[in-house]
Amino acid sequence: MPPFPASHPNGFQLPKPDSNIVTIDVGGQLFQTTKQTLNSPCPKSFFSRIADSVSASQQLTIPFIDRDPELFSIFLSLLRKGTLPSKAKAFDLQDLISESHFYGIENLLMNSLSSPTLFEPFHLEKSFILPLNGRDSPSAIATTRYGSLHVAHGSKITSFDWSLRRKATILTDFSVVDCLYAISPSVAAAGANDTSGLQIIDLENGIVRDTLNWENVTKSGSTVQAIGSSEEYLFASFESARRNSNSIMVYDLHRLSPITEVGHNEIFGADIDSAIPAIKFKWVSSYNLLMAAGSHGGPSGVSGYIRLWDVRSGNVVWEMSENIDCFADVTVSDNLSAIFKVGVNSGETFYVDLRNLSSESSWICLGARRKVLNGKKEGNGCKIESHASQVFCSKGGDMELWSEVIMGSRKNSEGRLEERTFKKNLMGRVKDMGSPRITALAFRGDKMFLTRKDQQYVEVWQSSAREP
Template sequence: MLKTMKPSALPRNGFKQNKPESNIATIDVGGQLFQTTKQTLNLAGPDSLLSRIADAASAHLAPPFIDRDPELFSILLSLLRTGNLPSKAKALDLQDLIFESQFYGIETLLINSLSNPSHFDAFNLEKSLVLPLNGRDSPSVIATTPFGSVHVAHGSKITSFDWSLRKKSTILTEFTAVDSMLAISTKVAAAGATDFSGLQIIDLENGFVKETLNWENVTRSGSTVQAIGSSQEFLFASFESGRRNSNSIMIYDLNTLSPVNEIGHYEIFGAEINSALPATKLNWVPGYNLLMASGSHRGPSGVYGNIKFWDIRSGNVVWEIQEKVDCFSDVTVSDNLSAMFKIGVNSGEMFFADLRNLGVEQPWVCLGDRRKMVSGKKEGVGCKIESHGSQVFCSKGGDLELWSEVAVGSQQRSEDGSEARHFRKNVMGRMKDMGGSRITNLTFGGNKMFMTRKDQQYVEVWQNSARGY
């Protein structure tokens, strides 16, 4: 007699019931089991060890065994889950985390986490370490990458440190001293000097010149580099002829280094030198798609200069400021604040100009006490000013001021009818106690601030944590 099975007892496919494949992946690291999702492991990237484990993981197989430190793995797994390192990572050595991340193939995630600019808290910076340099020459210029690696020129040498600030290499250049430098990548830099012809593209790992970019005026004389800048697409170089009677700004494709355009070519004759100064500082302003080029000159009647904003596509100047009264000792521009800032060479005071009011004849607004030059002393000589995010940093001697924009309760109006803006000098945090000899370089990379001081053979690194992560 044929026995009939109940419908509920029959397999759904009529033959065999399969369990759905689990999304959970179990890994045995050094004898300790970890469970996570395959999606989390795949965040490590297709070429990583963890992604391959995710592809091979199965509930029917024994957990894969990795003979590594489980404590370090738990830190990196937390990095995958949240995008940030947990606070307990501070108890571990950074080098151990780096080596472990390289083993699993997730060093890029670690770099992005530790170099995240959003983790930069300007009000609570503290000096975390110093980067020693070979030889007796003080640093002349610093160039950083967005990941926090840094190249330091000192004398005729360039010393490079990777993103974890381990020393990678020191190379000897053809320059007597490097005056301008820009980091094209972690391995390549553009460098120039005011007494050596040409802009050199240097391989910093192997110590050789990949290419030399030159500019010649109508007399075919050599030219020296006065400043270097860049955008995401272009490399900018300010050249001056060896006879100092002509200058220009060349624009190169950042990837191919082929020339794209030339702007601001001046052949100088006699008294025209006042209006045709070479640019000694180049700042790209991405929000306006403009290049700010500034330069100054000390003459018998004092210091004078100019600031020009160039449309690099058309080659036209869209705004120019002639500096004759309290000319800038240093100047910078902030895209976040949509403003330009300078330190007056005579007064030593901070000034700002609102970029939203391009074309104003007298754009500068004094943010200080409007002190006047006393006994002919130039208070602003040697001051440095740089913007980072929504703050502006100004060095005066061995001290550093931090300026921020503050909101006011009511919308006040300035004399020209535009909305008044207010900036305040802050003395919060540890920076007020920094002291020391005069600051000679000030720059930023990732979530770090780098500075050098007169007659010192090292670079100071300032961060929000003494361990940097």
């Protein structure tokens, strides 16, 4: 209900002693709500204490809170609906954060602000940048489910809290951090291509909690090539220091104890496919499968593979060799139920429908279907990631956004789903694009994070240009 001015109390009646309705005076304005609403955030919040005190006093008096009533109305709406009302955009974010500390509902505010439902892909603009300390450019970025961000740059890792206003930097044992995965806002898994072991780092205290190693046959030490996770597992791609063996290790995400090993290869002779470790992971939750992809460049071009692993059985359920136009980058969209890649030679975006997978599946081009010209690597360095129901593909310093045009699911004479239709959109304003090449993409909630070659900051894109 809307607030009632304290200067006009006439006609405003206190609820009966056994009523579920609670009346509160905030900064001279009266609000009414229910005990269930006040108890919704957590049992130890300021609101729950109000509900308890009212229960004890049977609402014989109106509790007074000497705070801003307009901000209180924002949080009361948040308690009722679980989301912020549209009028919250008129307030400075720092004011909301500071007030949420007082009421003890920062987590509720954090989850609301980082909700994917606020993501507006067709209206993303570069809103602000997050500067990094030092001269090193970002080598990896990772987001957490709570909206916080970890950035590896050189031997350092800088962490930004969920509001992106507070940051802290630690120095690692690596010369350069090549792989980074956010286990939580305060813990990250990190690895490097030239240093053995997967380190589990306490980012708040700057210490290594544990180092996970893979013992290969030659006992030569093993470097980390990729890191990923599901709700249950942490995945790490290892390659021996002599590059004669590789493996995918599966750990319990919470206890960090080893569970199983999949994709173990010992290299003998000229077995090129076995010699390629996985360099990218993506968990496909709706299919309960792990996508692992690896590629290698040589005199004859770039070749590689994409595999879908059943982690529990340790079996590959689907595999595609990449030879003609190997991926420059590859991703999976759960929402779109498809694998997407950008070809290293053509620079085109392709997809494979997960609902139609078979040993005969082939890539379907989304672009102009250009031929590969003279072996030029038009897609070299391009990045592709999925978020919500869209696919984002970088082309140099520009960004393409692909979304599906819903035409209805139709099947051909063989009972297979027909080719789907996707539409391309160029993102951002002119002043946002054409900058140095994009080197990494990450998403969380309503924001997109990207880094660029030789730049010492992270760009934050969101639907509103308002700074955090």
